[in-house]
Amino acid sequence: xxxxxxxxxxxxxxxxxxxITVRRHYPDAKITLVRKEQQVLxxxxxPYIFGTVGSADKNLIPDAALSKNGIDLIVDEATxxxxxxxxxxxxxxxxxxxEKLFLAIGSQPLVPPLPGVDLEGVFSVKKDVPYxxxxxxxxxxxxxxxxxxxxxxxxxxxxxCKKRDLNVTVVEMLPHCLFLVFDEHICVRxxxxxxxxxxxxxxxxxxxxxxxDRKVKGVKLGSGEELKADVVIFGIGVRxxxxxxxxxxxxxxxxxxxxVDRYMRTSDDSxxxxxxxxxxxxxxxxxxxxxxxxxxxxxEAHIAGANFGELRRENVGAIGVFxxxxxxxxxxxxxxxxxxxxxAGLDVVVGTAETVNxxxxxxxxxxxxxxxxxxxxxxxxxxxxxxxxGDSVGEFVNVIAAAIATGATADKxxxxxxxTHPALTASPIAYPLVNAAELALKxxx
Amino acid sequence: xxxxxxxxxxxxxxxxxxxITVRRHYPDAKITLVRKEQQVLxxxxxPYIFGTVGSADKNLIPDAALSKNGIDLIVDEATxxxxxxxxxxxxxxxxxxxEKLFLAIGSQPLVPPLPGVDLEGVFSVKKDVPYxxxxxxxxxxxxxxxxxxxxxxxxxxxxxCKKRDLNVTVVEMLPHCLFLVFDEHICVRxxxxxxxxxxxxxxxxxxxxxxxDRKVKGVKLGSGEELKADVVIFGIGVRxxxxxxxxxxxxxxxxxxxxVDRYMRTSDDSxxxxxxxxxxxxxxxxxxxxxxxxxxxxxEAHIAGANFGELRRENVGAIGVFxxxxxxxxxxxxxxxxxxxxxAGLDVVVGTAETVNxxxxxxxxxxxxxxxxxxxxxxxxxxxxxxxxGDSVGEFVNVIAAAIATGATADKxxxxxxxTHPALTASPIAYPLVNAAELALKxxx
Numbered sequence: 001x002x003x004x005x006x007x008x009x010x011x012x013x014x015x016x017x018x019x020i021t022v023r024r025h026y027p028d029a030k031i032t033l034v035r036k037e038q039q040v041l042x043x044x045x046x047p048y049i050f051g052t053v054g055s056a057d058k059n060l061i062p063d064a065a066l067s068k069n070g071i072d073l074i075v076d077e078a079t080x081x082x083x084x085x086x087x088x089x090x091x092x093x094x095x096x097x098x099e100k101l102f103l104a105i106g107s108q109p110l111v112p113p114l115p116g117v118d119l120e121g122v123f124s125v126k127k128d129v130p131y132x133x134x135x136x137x138x139x140x141x142x143x144x145x146x147x148x149x150x151x152x153x154x155x156x157x158x159x160x161c162k163k164r165d166l167n168v169t170v171v172e173m174l175p176h177c178l179f180l181v182f183d184e185h186i187c188v189r190x191x192x193x194x195x196x197x198x199x200x201x202x203x204x205x206x207x208x209x210x211x212x213d214r215k216v217k218g219v220k221l222g223s224g225e226e227l228k229a230d231v232v233i234f235g236i237g238v239r240x241x242x243x244x245x246x247x248x249x250x251x252x253x254x255x256x257x258x259x260v261d262r263y264m265r266t267s268d269d270s271x272x273x274x275x276x277x278x279x280x281x282x283x284x285x286x287x288x289x290x291x292x293x294x295x296x297x298x299x300e301a302h303i304a305g306a307n308f309g310e311l312r313r314e315n316v317g318a319i320g321v322f323x324x325x326x327x328x329x330x331x332x333x334x335x336x337x338x339x340x341x342x343x344a345g346l347d348v349v350v351g352t353a354e355t356v357n358x359x360x361x362x363x364x365x366x367x368x369x370x371x372x373x374x375x376x377x378x379x380x381x382x383x384x385x386x387x388x389x390g391d392s393v394g395e396f397v398n399v400i401a402a403a404i405a406t407g408a409t410a411d412k413x414x415x416x417x418x419x420t421h422p423a424l425t426a427s428p429i430a431y432p433l434v435n436a437a438e439l440a441l442k443x444x445x
Numbered sequence: 446x447x448x449x450x451x452x453x454x455x456x457x458x459x460x461x462x463x464x465i466t467v468r469r470h471y472p473d474a475k476i477t478l479v480r481k482e483q484q485v486l487x488x489x490x491x492p493y494i495f496g497t498v499g500s501a502d503k504n505l506i507p508d509a510a511l512s513k514n515g516i517d518l519i520v521d522e523a524t525x526x527x528x529x530x531x532x533x534x535x536x537x538x539x540x541x542x543x544e545k546l547f548l549a550i551g552s553q554p555l556v557p558p559l560p561g562v563d564l565e566g567v568f569s570v571k572k573d574v575p576y577x578x579x580x581x582x583x584x585x586x587x588x589x590x591x592x593x594x595x596x597x598x599x600x601x602x603x604x605x606c607k608k609r610d611l612n613v614t615v616v617e618m619l620p621h622c623l624f625l626v627f628d629e630h631i632c633v634r635x636x637x638x639x640x641x642x643x644x645x646x647x648x649x650x651x652x653x654x655x656x657x658d659r660k661v662k663g664v665k666l667g668s669g670e671e672l673k674a675d676v677v678i679f680g681i682g683v684r685x686x687x688x689x690x691x692x693x694x695x696x697x698x699x700x701x702x703x704x705v706d707r708y709m710r711t712s713d714d715s716x717x718x719x720x721x722x723x724x725x726x727x728x729x730x731x732x733x734x735x736x737x738x739x740x741x742x743x744x745e746a747h748i749a750g751a752n753f754g755e756l757r758r759e760n761v762g763a764i765g766v767f768x769x770x771x772x773x774x775x776x777x778x779x780x781x782x783x784x785x786x787x788x789a790g791l792d793v794v795v796g797t798a799e800t801v802n803x804x805x806x807x808x809x810x811x812x813x814x815x816x817x818x819x820x821x822x823x824x825x826x827x828x829x830x831x832x833x834x835g836d837s838v839g840e841f842v843n844v845i846a847a848a849i850a851t852g853a854t855a856d857k858x859x860x861x862x863x864x865t866h867p868a869l870t871a872s873p874i875a876y877p878l879v880n881a882a883e884l885a886l887k888x889x890x
Contacts, residue, residue, distance in 0.1 A: 013873055024886075044866065045808075047867075048868070053805060053807040060805070293873075294873045297873070298876070299879075302879065320862075321863055323865070324866055325866060325869055332864055359490055363490075364497065392837065394837060394869025395840035397864045399847050403851070406847070406848070406853050416843075417850065418740050419777055419778075419779065419839070419843055419846060420489060420739065421768040423839075424775060424839025424840075425843075427458075427487060428489070428743040438466070441469075
């Protein structure tokens with residue numbers, strides 16, 4: 001039997017960062033990480049394998065991050081937990097004793113139980129190198145690709161397939177792409193960009209069957225239409241992995257993920273859960289949240305890892321900070337939309353500012369930029385923000401996220417001091433975070 | 446005599462934003478802006494006129510910002526203030542009565558009293574369209590340019606001149622360019638980029654005379670060396686304009702600018718001062734500060750404008766947030782450096798993280814990125830940060846600035862939730878703000 005202090009199950013972002021954080025906070029701890037994959041993919045980088053970086057091998061988290069932090073790696077599959085004995089058994093026949101256990105066992109892509117989903121050429125976005133190599137081979141021979149799901153992963157996969165000059169169609173159930181995350185005006189802007197790039201988007205529609213014999217030939221839609229397809233890719237969300245926890249008698253939460261408290265402890269004091277497998281509580285609503293993001297996973301890992309020896313950090317809840325880019329259009333979102341906030345029972349006001357992300361507007365790379373900030377009317381605190389524009393959106397949304405996390409009010413944000421530069425940002429006169437806050441204030445008093 | 450409610454003297458960033466802010470907070474106020482310039486330049490855009498946007502005309506703040514906000518414009522020069530009568534007299538013979546007066550009278554570039562500074566071909570970076578048109582004409586005929594001062598403006602002017610294929614030399618008194626703002630490792634990195642771009646930098650050196658008869662021919666240095674020059678540009682800082690205030694008996698501060706309280710009021714309750722002409726108090730040290738930035742000016746204008754009718758906002762002090770870009774290297778800085786903090790009597794620790802600004806590293810545009818965060822050891826609050834990397838530095842430094850402004854501690858920042866995307870940011874595992882905070886924590890306890 002192996003004995004360790006901190007045992008981590010799962011080697012993706014959450015598991016790795018949990019291990020590194022234990023090491024940073026507890027230099028003398030023995031740390032062991034068990035994962036079943038030979039190689040670990042950078043999760044958010046997966047779509048970019050297919051049209052940009054060229055192969056799954058170029059999208060790996062290097063194991064040097066483990067060795068550099070003195071984390072022992074065991075490639076094996078954890079099959080059961082004995083909470084009383086504080087041991088984990090593996091498929092390879094090993095038993096590993098732990099002081100504290102960290103479950104970072106992730107999620108599986110959802111594939112609906114449609115006829116034909118098992119045909120050759122039907123894929124989802126699995127974090128699995130050999131599987132993605134299979135998708136790459138299929139795309140190498142394909143002409144027509146249908147992506148089912150117009151969320152982030154779906155659009156990014158569609159755009160990467162388009163970079164390979166394939167005929168690409170996205171099928172989305174809702175009235176717009178990205179409609180679960182962004183306001184309509186942003187979704188429409190993205191649909192324009194997709195159209196410019198020659199990607200066909202069919203909204204208000206859904207797949208009812210995958211057609212073909214052994215191999216996929218097409219997709220049948222709710223509208224009755226049939227789309228030709230050599231490859232079909234599902235990008236409709238994930239289902240948390242919970243079997244290991246459930247079998248061990250750990251509590252499962254409302255959202256069918258592993259229940260955790262604010263310290264990221266499961267119903268067993270010696271077992272933490274982090275990342276996609278762990279239940280999330282929304283920062284604003286205090287209700288269970290369906291958000292699953294690598295950046296939430298790593299935050300949870302920074303919390304749980306610090307709590308290995310003593311309870312040091314509490315989770316304030318999932319804010320949800322997203323960004324994406326298609327063509328020249330970048331989008332960012334943090335916290336809540338006005339619509340969702342109102343549905344949740346909060347009275348909110350929205351401040352909107354439009355400008356360009358350079359100054360003067362004649363600077364190279366200048367792109368239109370729009371910011372919508374959502375403030376809780378009673379407390380005046382920022383609870384959400386959306387931004388569209390050029391590449392600077394990627395960090396701009398993190399300014400919004402920092403303001404949400406620190407409880408900044410509209411008045412505070414209206415007097416934020418910001419760095420501005422002609423080649424890098426909007427002008428100090430038009431800086432849209434400050435101006436959107438100032439305009440929201442007018443609606444608050 | 447004209448009567449107005451809010452009278453603003455000065456039409457650059459501070460004056461304009463003061464006017465817009467009065468309008469936003471007090472929809473019914475009569476607002477009048479007096480400025481002496483026919484056209485107003487975007488201050489931070491001035492260097493980019495010469496190598497990028499092509500003419501001063503393309504770097505103007507449009508007067509539509511005034512008319513759209515119902516601000517009356519008078520192009521004239523304010524010559525005196527009568528505090529008791531609450532009137533301002535102008536060079537054009539007008540008298541304007543006010544309820545509240547906003548002085549946004551800016552600053553002048555410093556030119557040292559060296560022999561030859563009045564020669565033809567010697568310039569500073571004045572916010573004056575005809576003057577800058579003169580500089581443009583001189584550059585059109587020039588071959589050798591000497592820039593005196595290796596700060597932001599100096600380097601940006603040097604880089605723009607280099608884009609015109611001129612021989613460019615920068616003369617800097619200190620051991621490094623940008624040494625007043627950045628740590629040595631960043632200054633050295635910038636000097637490498639300047640060298641790659643063929644810009645000669647002479648540090649630890651200063652101009653002792655400008656050579657020539659009617660027209661400049663060269664620059665004599667402290668080292669004895671003589672540099673050939675058709676054009677000499679001074680970029681060594683600014684001197685606040687205070688005469689109008691001083692003549693009116695308003696109090697002048699320690700740093701030879703117009704004294705103001707936290708509400709941005711001068712020693713007269715009815716007169717505010719904002720922007721380069723107004724005294725600044727450092728956010729961290731609580732001491733008068735030499736910082737002069739358009740973004741500080743606009744923040745002060747958001748404060749003073751809101752205080753027109755009642756006292757709504759207080760100035761927390763100047764944080765100082767900078768960014769710049771030369772070649773592919775962008776730099777950002779917010780708050781205090783460790784060295785300056787220690788000199789000011791604060792015990793600090795520094796957390797450093799290095800990564801790339803994309804993930805995986807094979808994504809196009811991936812650039813090395815380094816972040817140094819300075820934390821006050823006792824309170825654990827972030828008080829400063831420096832970042833070098835690609836374009837994303839421009840908004841990344843604003844995440845740092847927001848964290849400083851909101852009093853975020855290292856522990857809070859180590860659990861910040863951030864948006865990450867392969868094409869736009871570092872990976873969630875390596876996000877350098879979070880990791881630098883985590884590494885600083887190790888030195889705090």
